[in-house]
Amino acid sequence: MRANYDVVVVGLGPAGASLVYMLRNSGLRVAGIDMGDESKIWGKPCGDAIGSGNFDKNGLPHPSGEALKQIVRGALIYSPSEQGVLRLTGGHGYMIDRNKYGLSLLREASGKVDIYLETKVSNPILESGKLAGVMARGEKGEMELRAKVVVDASGSVGSVRRKLPAEWPVAVEAPETDFSVAYRKIVELDYDIEEPDFIRIYFSTKIAPGGYWWFFPKGKNVANIGLGVQLGRGYEHPAKTYREVLMKRPDIGREVRVLSEAGARLPTRRPIATMVWHNFIAIGDSAFTVDPVHGGGMGYAMTAARAAANAIVAAAETGDFSAKGLWGANLEYMRALGAKQAALDVLRMFLQTLSDEEIEWAISKGLVGKEEVIAVFEAGEFSLTRHFLDTLDMVVRLMGKPTLFGKILKVNDYMKKIKGLYMDYPESPEGLLRWNAEVEELVAEYKRVMNIPF
Ligand SMILES: Cc1cc2nc3c(=O)[nH]c(=O)nc-3n(C[C@H](O)[C@H](O)[C@H](O)COP(=O)(O)OP(=O)(O)OC[C@H]3O[C@@H](n4cnc5c(N)ncnc54)[C@H](O)[C@@H]3O)c2cc1C
Structure with a gap:
């Protein structure tokens, strides 16, 4: 079987299902593919916890009925x-039944979007160096699904992304x-x-x-x-x-x-340097859009899907599905969450070097309070509140932890620096190489200065 679409979305987890839902009334011909059957939709193991803010922000329905297990x-x-x-x-979130919630999005989209379940994407179709669609196998046998843009929402396996030519900047591997x-x-x-x-x-x-x-x-x-x-x-x-x-x-x-x-x-790291290339976008775990400290990826996947949806609609208006035409996805995601995510990645590496004694000290002595935690997760900044500095000062005097004090200030410094770099994300693909070299250099310097052994 052979079919032509504007958009083919590979994977219907939190990233892909959100995207097909967002594109359902766009007038574009959209196909969503997943290798699982209905019972496996959003079936990846998860803690099932998600902040309520992710739904309104991304134009998605709040979970209700059987999809909502606990407020x-x-x-x-x-x-x-x-x-x-x-x-x-003071926060507000949900424990959800992922499968029920995911299915509710797909039901809303089906009829307007072609959904292929139990269909596994095997390879990208590359023609004269251009991505033209994907090959898949499902109950209709071998399928050739052609598209102007292919979206890899296949999770951390990156089923399409990792099979793209190695010189494409989206095809990167991470340590x-x-x-x-x-x-x-x-x-x-x-x-x-x-x-x-x-x-x-x-x-x-x-x-x-x-x-x-x-x-x-x-x-x-x-x-x-x-x-x-x-x-x-x-x-x-x-x-x-x-x-x-x-x-x-x-x-x-x-x-x-x-x-x-x-x-x-x-993935528990900063986002991929570019989510888009010619006729291609990666979102969700495939693009490393996950909070590096707490590992929450559903809300990040939804925000990445929204950025992709906006970029696809804009590209369809101009007919330009090249990296340049889709670049808006990068700009929107990096400013909305990517910059914070990169700052949290810097914090993550530091936290992974701490001993139990140090963590005990930080929590038990009240060094980390509600304000600090909220500031870190909302803004990606280790907000040096008066309370934080006073407590730190007192603890350093009483317990003698000056090295840790210095380290925390340095971490904060690098969090700000990397956040600044991501907020200044290049306006077009031409700036990517230089920008990425600056990010890599900063991370290498941070690891050296902080003695991070990985
Ligand atoms: C144990 C655990 C606990 C977690 N806890 C939380 C939490 O509490 N809160 C939170 O927000 N996040 C949590 N996360 C992270 C979260 O689960 C992921 O970030 C999120 O599921 C990513 O969504 P995704 O759509 O990118 O990928 P996935 O959920 O992995 O979905 C990818 C989909 O692509 C399909 N697919 C893959 N390859 C192919 C192919 N070749 N052809 C067709 N289909 C394909 C798969 O079948 C799957 O349905 C947790 C993760 C783990 C592992």
């Missing part, structure tokens, strides 16, 4: 000893240590969870080195429990740690039923 009103952040607890309130592997179980427990509207995050380099472990209630006796660790450092696989360490805890071991269990790899 989240706050978070509890635990120090390694679990003696120090930071209680964050293994810029990824994490996370594993989670959704379980029914034999007790009622206290405060089910609070998600819990636990820092412990013994359990989750380079990451954290979590307990996210999905109702009064169901929880999504998991852990993520940095890749490339020889750490224990999180599934093993779950079995051997977490299951021994009285709050976790008391399972009545396991509803789902799986693990996956995810």
Whole structure:
């Protein structure tokens, strides 16, 4: 079978399903493809937590009915000893049933967009050095799907992106240590969870080195429990740690039923230098659009989808689907989230060098308070509030941690620098090479100055 489209979207997870939903009334001929069947839509293992702000901001419906499992009103952040607890309130988020929510987007789009499920994309079609579509195999047999623009929303595998010519700047690979592997179980427990509207995050380099472990209630006796660790450092696989360490805890071991269990790899780094090239856009995990510190990727994927949708509509008006014609996706994403994401990547690398003792100290001594955490996650800045500086000063005097104090100020400095570079993202593809060299140089300098060993 052969078909012609304006847009072919590969992968219908949070990135791809959001994009086909956003393009459903654009008048463009759009195809969305996923290798999974209906039961696998948005089926990648996830913590299932998402901030409510992501929906209005990106023009997506809020989860409701069966797709909404729990409203989240706050978070509890635990120090390694679990003696120090930071209680964050005032936020608003959801624990969702990903499959139900994803399907609701696809149902709205179907009829206006061609959806091919159980269809696996094998290769990009390249003609005279140009991307012309993709080859796929599904119930209709071999399919040749031609398009003016192909969107890779296939997750961290990057099914199309990684098969593009190596000299295309979108075809880059990233170091293994810029990824994490996370594993989670959704379980029914034999007790009622206290405060089910609070998600819990636990820092412990013994359990989750380079990451954290979590307990996210999905109702009064169901929880999504998991852990993520940095890749490339020889750490224990999180599934093993779950079995051997977490299951021994009285709050976790008391399972009545396991509803789902799986693990996956995810990028936890700055975004790809360019999401677009000629006739091509990458969004979601394929373009590394994930929060590097907490690993939340659904909201980032939605923002990347919105940037792609706007760029595609603009390109369709001019008929220019080249890198230049699609460049608006980069500009919109980098300013909306990419700059913050790059700053958080700088923070992520620093956090991954801290010992349990240092994390304990920061949480238990009240060094990190609500304002600091909110500033970091909202603006990508380690806001040096009066409270922060006063507490730091006091702790340095009482406990003697001057080196850490200096390090935090340096991290803050580099966070600002990289954020500035991303806010000054080049206006057109001609500036990419130089800009990217500056970013790489800054990151290399940061690693040198901070003695980051990966
Ligand atoms: C254990 C874990 C916990 C997490 N917790 C959270 C959390 O609490 N909150 C949060 O926001 N994020 C969380 N994340 C991150 C989040 O899950 C991802 O960032 C998000 O799913 C990325 O969406 P995506 O659409 O880019 O990719 P995916 O969700 O991976 O979707 C990609 C889709 O592409 C399809 N596909 C792949 N290859 C092909 C092909 N060749 N042909 C056809 N189809 C193909 C797949 O079937 C899949 O449906 C977590 C991740 C993990 C691993």
